[in-house]
Amino acid sequence: MTWFILFVAGLFEIGWAIGLKYTEGFTRPIPTILTLVCMVASVLLLGVALKTLPVGTGYAVWTGIGTVGTAILGMILFGDPATILRIACIGLILAGIIGLKVVS
Template identity: 70%
Template sequence: MAWIILFLAGLLEIGWAIGLKFTDGFTRLVPTLLTAGSMVASVVLLGIAMRTLPLGTAYAVWTGIGTVGTVILGIVLFAEPATAIRIGCIGLIIAGIAGLKMTA
């Protein structure tokens, strides 16, 4: 169950990272509220997952999910470059997440 909670926390991290782009420097109320809510919920779920999972593993997986998801959505939503090196680096992050999960 802790892994599911951690995965949800990672998805919410993606949500607030992308949400920051839509707040226009926290000048738009609704995106700002949604982003802040995602931030709080993500950290709360991370804390819950850390009750069972090792700190280093949980934190690394949480940030890894957020990083990979944010990069992918940056490519899809904001036309950021999808170079072979960027895709390869995403693959390395995913491999690291998988490795940490297998050893926890």
């Protein structure tokens, strides 16, 4: 259950990172509120997960999920570059997340 909570925390991290783009400098109220809700939910769930997971593992996986998800959505939603090298690097981050799960 802890890993599921950490995964959901990572999804909320993706939500707030992508949400920042839509707030337009916190000038749009609805995207700003949704982004702030995602921020709070992400950190709270991370805190719950860290009750049982080692802090280094939990934090690395949380940021990794956020990084991978945000990078992929940036390519899909905002036309960020999707070069082979960039995708390979995202794959390496994903491999690290999976590796930390396997060895924990």
